Amino acid sequence: MRANRRRGEIEAEFDGEPHVLCLTLGALAELETAFGVDDLGALATRFGAGRLSAGDAIKVIGAGLRGAGAAASDEDVAAMGRHDGAIGFAAVVADLLAAAFGGGGDTANPPPPRT
Template sequence: MANPWAGEVEVTLDGERHAAKLTLGALAELEAELVAGTLIDLVERFEAGRFSTRDVLMLIVAGLRGGGWQGTAADLLRVEIGGGPVAAARAAAALLARAFTVPDAG
């Protein structure tokens, strides 16, 4: 369902698959929600393994919204994410990586 070449990551909510993507609008929304720092600080936290559950939640919400989902962080707190917290953290990291990586031309 999700197209990694388009920067998409699959996230399953209550058994339903969704394509998540950090579009420019989603990144702007994410940056506005950061308590401190910038997107670069967020990337550095993930690279160093110092990210918080709030970081994961914000990234998943932003990615889902970039993929067309109309929910909020409060909605995400009430659903089961397929694969649990570990899968959510992996999806958040993949969203960040794919947002700032240009795919090889061939």
């Protein structure tokens, strides 16, 4: 299993198993509903505030797993563990949001050269 950053995918490990996550348009629509916002701009503003609750992380990671095709409920995500604890979950959320909204970089899958 290999994530393709150009498609907005990332890889993350939960309970010692690798997973691909992707915030597809459907996953972003799911998050708009979950967070009670009207559009992608409002969703980006909410995430850009830099404050993240554990419940927020569960929703974002769950949507990312489902966006990549996994059959994972938010309850499944809440029960998952990481070797680096809560800070690791926050890092996964940050990486996933950066991949979806165009921030960050990835040396394994760099963007194509501009011409």
